[in-house]
Amino acid sequence: MESGDKMDISEIQYKYAEKRMEDLLKIVDDTTLPTSPQCVELSIMSNIVEEYEKRKFPIGKLTVAEVIRQGLKAKGMTQKELAEAVGLSTSRISDFTKGKSEPTLDTAGEICKVLDIMPADMLNI
Known part of the structure; x- marks a missing residue:
């Protein structure tokens, strides 16, 4: 995926990523190496959740x-x-x-x- 491309995330994928993040947060802590599979997966799931929420629940700028x-x-x-x-x-x-x-x-x-x-x-x- 190129830097300008956006992810097309379904609600099912979003819910899976959200649940997976909850599970990963139970096992990842400050001592977990950032390059560990759990940290990498947590980062990916976090990006999926963030992108979905940005598209579904945009926050408008205040006047x-x-x-x-x-x-x-x-x-x-x-x-x-x-x-x-x-x-x-x-x-x-x-x-x-x-x-x-x-x-x-x-x-x-x-x-x-x-x-x-x-x-x-x-x-x-």
Whole structure:
């Protein structure tokens, strides 16, 4: 299989790989050599499960508005408190959290600092 090829995994194969991983995790530990047949098989089964789950249960990227809302909630801050911390009006922060507009890169950076958000999350990368 070439690096760009994707695996076509059935639900039956997925369930088998998942069960096999459970069994292998009972016998593989920190002392097991990475080149041992059990570790190699565990790696293969893990790749199968990961690929299947990526295709069946994709995780969408959050919008800037969602990232800011989650950051506010996690920090227990209000929009007003964030506005004061970054030097903007509350209505401007409200526009960001409603998805009506997006912050400039500088403002996004300030919001990330205040809310302890990874810039990559804010930039959706």
